[in-house]
Amino acid sequence: MPSPQVLQPVLKMKVDELFLNWLSDSATQSLLKDYLDIIKSGQHIDLSGRDAQDKRLSTFNENNNVASQKNLAEKKPLPLRTPSSPPSQLKGNKKKSMSVGGTPEPITTALSESIPKFYFPQGRPQANINIDGLISKVEKTFSQFPNERATIEDMGQVAKACECPIYWKMPLFCSAGGDRTGFVSVHKFVAMWRKTLQTCHDDVSKFVHLLAKPGCNYLEQDDLIPFLQDVVNSHAGLAFLKEAPDFHSRYITTVIQRIFYNVNRSWTGKITCSELRKSNFLQNLALLEQEEDVNQLTEFFSYEHFYVIYCKFWELDTDHDLYIDQKDLEQHNDQALSNKMIERLFSGTVTRDRKVHKEGRLSYADFVWFLISEEDKKTDTSIEYWFRCMDLDGDGVLSMYELEYFYEDQCQRLETMAIEPLPFEDCLCQMLDLVKPEVEGKITLRDLKRCKMSHIFFDTFFNIEKYLDHEQKDPFSIIREMETDGQGVSDWEKYAAEEYDILVAEEAANDQCNDAQSEPPVDSRQLFCQKAHVSESWESVFEPGAFCFDLFLSFCPCFVLLLCAVRLKISCLLKK
Structure with a gap:
């Protein structure tokens, strides 16, 4: 492969461009016209005049700084046709004036107008913040602990003293060195927190500063693992997972992928402060403290959504090595996806793990992105996901060739x-009428985001089941969907709720006495029973005949699971 040529600027073209720009300036033309009139009249031009130098400097400043007009107004205007030195002599005159007397003469330059600072990467500083007062509250909290040392169990109180949500306790703990020693002393924590308050002026910058690696101003995926592990360990709504440690890492992986799916809009794999400010992640994190049912936080932390994603992956991962290949993915949703699109998914276009990509496999983390994008093609991230897959040459435009390739x-x-397919020419006309691209014959990412019907467009080219569903729908119902878009629950939330109900029903119908190895490694009956807190709730309900009820349950484990599922559903409805 030939080495790429290094681009080198053409100096002559740049000089000509600058000269033409200078010559086109009205002030320059006026000055040259004055010179020409003086020469025509036979007068002598004094190139060493001080007034000429001042006039030239003033003209230069006026052309390069709008704010210099205030200073120019204070100077006396020069009489018309006063000789002045041309620009080529300005540098020589300046050197001459500096040599006389041995000291340079001060030149008054135009002062720029005072423009208030508008860029605050670490948040806008607050004028009324009392750092010493906040530190004293922290020190008072530490005084309650033995030897003024706080363990991770004590960090909830420390987080509150810092006026942070309680689930910031692990980032605060690790940032002060607690992950290495097992505790945090008051001196180390105060030094860390004082520096944080002095450099970070809003919650977003503080959160990134606490979690990011030293010297980094962004978050990577592994930065979130200790923080989310603490959420799993301490949140009441996830207490049932304590008996299923194998599920911890998979739940955490799911949450991390959902965070990056919704927040990392630049697709860099690095969440910046700017991206975090534009998202509602920190608001959801604060709600974890108030909401006992994590399933109510559907955007990031829902256990039901995780269960749906993981079960879908488990069905495809026949050898249960947490990786799937093209043949496995072909079975998704009864082979609804086209083979050409599956090939694109495994081409590395939308996957992050390069090693797994070379092996021709898809990891569970990549499957999370795939499933959410497949079931909700209306979000910006999903539109970008499928656009990348369809853009074969990567030129940012879907050409007619690329559309025909998938069709x-x-x-x-x-x-x-x-079923007789629609000719491509007719299908193309329909899609162009649907999208209405700005440039005829070229569909861009911006066009698809603007049209509000991207899901129909994508399904037409690579999802046969959903394409047929759209064809059988009433056109007026599609218009109504467009009008109510974004007002109700998302397509992903609808899908997750429906699939979760189906999974619960299937688990209830399965014979739990069969020790089949095809089921997930954790007994889902146990998970559901613990999740619904059956050991406490059902005993009070059936207290009169507790012995008979226990005997009945011992012979009917399927009924146990069914009761657990019903109990869970009732508790969720009551909380709503």
Whole structure:
């Protein structure tokens, strides 16, 4: 492969451009016209005049700084046709004036207007913040602990003293060195927190500063693991997971991928302060303290959503090595996806793990992105996800060739189903009318985000089941969906709720006495029973016949699971 040529600027072209720009300036033309008139009249031009130098400096400042007009108004205007030195002599005159007397003469330059600071990467500083008062509250809290040392169990009180949400306790603990020693002394914590308050002026910058690696101003995926592990260990709504440690890492992986899916809009794998400010993640994190049911926080922390994603992955991962290949993914949703799109998914276009990509596999983390994007094609991230897959040459435009490439696969599948496919030319006209691209014949990412019907567009080219569903829908219902878009629950939330109910029903119908190895490694019956707190609730309900009820349960484990699922659903409805 030939080495790429290094771009080198053409100096002559740049000089010509600057000269033309200078010559086109009205002040320059006026000055040259004065010189020309003086020369025509036969007068002598004094190139060493001080007034000429002042006038030239004033003209230069006026052209380069709008704020210099205030200073120019204070100077006396020069009489018309006063000789002045041309620009080429300005540098020589300046050197001459500096040599006389051995000291340079001061030149008054135009002062720029005072523009208030508008860029605050660490948040806008607050004028009324009392850092010493906040530190004293922290010291008072530490005085309650033995030897003024706080363990992770004590950090909830410390977080409150710092006026932070309680689930900031692990980032605060680790940032002060507690992860290495097992405790935090008051001196180390105060030094860390004082520096944080002095350099970070809003919650976003503080959160990133506490979690990020030293010297980094962004968050990577592994930065969130200790923080989320603490959420799993201490949140009441996830207490049932204590008996299922294998599920900890998979739940944490799911939450991390959902955080990056919604927050990291730049697709860099690094969450910046700017991206975090534009999201509602910290608001959801604060709600964890108030909301006992994590399933109410559907955007990031929902256990039900995790359970749906993981069960879908488990069905495809037949060898249960937490990786799937193309043949595995073909079975998703009864082979609804086209083969060409599956090939694109495994091409590395939208996956992050380069090692797994080279092996022709898809990790569980990448599957989280796939499933959410597949079931909700209306969000910006999902539109970007599928646009990357369809943009074969990566030029930022979906050409007619690329659309035909994917539609050919759809036509073949329709023919195998004894359905006559629509000719590509007719389908293309429909899609262009649907999207209404700004440039005729070229569909861009901006066009798809603007049209509000991206899900229909994408399903037409690579999802046969959803394409047929759209074809059978009433056109007026599609218009109503467009009008109510964004007002109700998202397509992903609808899908997750429906699939969760189906999974609960299937688990209830399965014979739990069968020790089949095809089920997930953790007994889902135990998970659901613990999640619904059956040991406490059902005993009070059936107290009169407790012995008979226990005997009945011992012979009917399926009924146990069904009761657990019903109990969980009732508790959620009561909380709503």
